[in-house]
Amino acid sequence: MHEELKLDNQICFRLYSASRLITQAYTPMLTALGITYPQYLVLMVLWEKDNQPVNDIARRLLLETNTVTPLVQRMEKLGILSRKQGDKDHRQQIVSLTQTGKSMEEKAYELIPTAMGDRLSACPLQIEDYQMLAEKLDEIIKTLKR
Amino acid sequence: MHEELKLDNQICFRLYSASRLITQAYTPMLTALGITYPQYLVLMVLWEKDNQPVNDIARRLLLETNTVTPLVQRMEKLGILSRKQGDKDHRQQIVSLTQTGKSMEEKAYELIPTAMGDRLSACPLQIEDYQMLAEKLDEIIKTLKR
DNA sequence: ATAATTTATATCGCAAGCGATATAATAGAA
DNA sequence: TTCTATTATATCGCTTGCGATATAAATTAT
Numbered sequence A, B: 001m002h003e004e005l006k007l008d009n010q011i012c013f014r015l016y017s018a019s020r021l022i023t024q025a026y027t028p029m030l031t032a033l034g035i036t037y038p039q040y041l042v043l044m045v046l047w048e049k050d051n052q053p054v055n056d057i058a059r060r061l062l063l064e065t066n067t068v069t070p071l072v073q074r075m076e077k078l079g080i081l082s083r084k085q086g087d088k089d090h091r092q093q094i095v096s097l098t099q100t101g102k103s104m105e106e107k108a109y110e111l112i113p114t115a116m117g118d119r120l121s122a123c124p125l126q127i128e129d130y131q132m133l134a135e136k137l138d139e140i141i142k143t144l145k146r
Numbered sequence C: 001a002t003a004a005t006t007t008a009t010a011t012c013g014c015a016a017g018c019g020a021t022a023t024a025a026t027a028g029a030a
Numbered sequence D: 001t002t003c004t005a006t007t008a009t010a011t012c013g014c015t016t017g018c019g020a021t022a023t024a025a026a027t028t029a030t
Helices: A011-033 A037-048 A054-061 A065-077 A099-120 A127-144 B011-033 B037-048 B054-061 B065-077 B099-120 B127-144
Strands: A081-085 A093-097 B081-085 B093-097
Touching: A011 A037, A011 A099, A011 B011, A011 B037, A011 B127, A037 A054, A037 A065, A037 A093, A037 A099, A037 B011, A054 A065, A054 A093, A065 A081, A093 A099, A099 B127, A127 B011, A127 B099, A127 B127, B011 B037, B011 B099, B037 B054, B037 B065, B037 B093, B037 B099, B054 B065, B054 B093, B065 B081, B093 B099
Parallel strands: none
Antiparallel strands: A081 A093, B081 B093
């Protein structure tokens, strides 16, 4: 048995598990809003800056456009956002929040931070721990992205 | 704009991105072995302890059995493992490695650790950083699991 | 300007994940 | 023992995520 191949020695398995578990922790609040976690990510991108082409959203989320295109199509069907062809570049589809999509920001703000705080209150990590975690994860992301 | 809803302040988005990027980094080696990343996780579980019921594999990977069942069915079709009904408990399906599945451990050992080392060599994190990362992630996982 | 290349979306196919539900086998209660 | 509840798998339906490919628009090269 090679030590390197033990599950408990894999940083990747920890990331994979932690990511899935945190997504699961978000699910009840997101279900109340009628969206999924990746849809919530798209909303966060658009709340920061509305009217972005599919490509910019994909780059921001480190996703491929063949993931984001169907994602925003589903969100359009839900009435959360709209798409229209770009003026300068006709290849682009500019994604814009509808009034519904915009109004979801306040609801998310009321629901999510407190609920996630409660959910993680049993976790012994301190602010500095999350800060450190964020820094290390950013290094890994920077190294592997593109 | 609420600070709490900014993408850059989300630990969950970092976990989600880092997890996907690391999985992507594994992909070339796993493709050479003819498997996917979740299939590799199942193999690691079985290399540590062969002949386990679906349920034990699922619990070890923090996955639901409705994810693991189709996963091992696909791996059975690939000739990597076999399934047979449990002796004591007839509801169980005991999953066992075939010779092919067992022999993949050496190939994985030759391919993966060095390649991943190379891939992460550009990352400025030290052994202690990964150690710390692992501890913090374990706390998050422990808090959120079940 | 015309041709070749690149870029922005989109579509297709397949493997995960997971909620909901079904089924058979086991365990526990009356 | 017989009825009920729990447990182990499995199936279904839907959303992701992504490699491969297609198409149209824009850019670059000749």
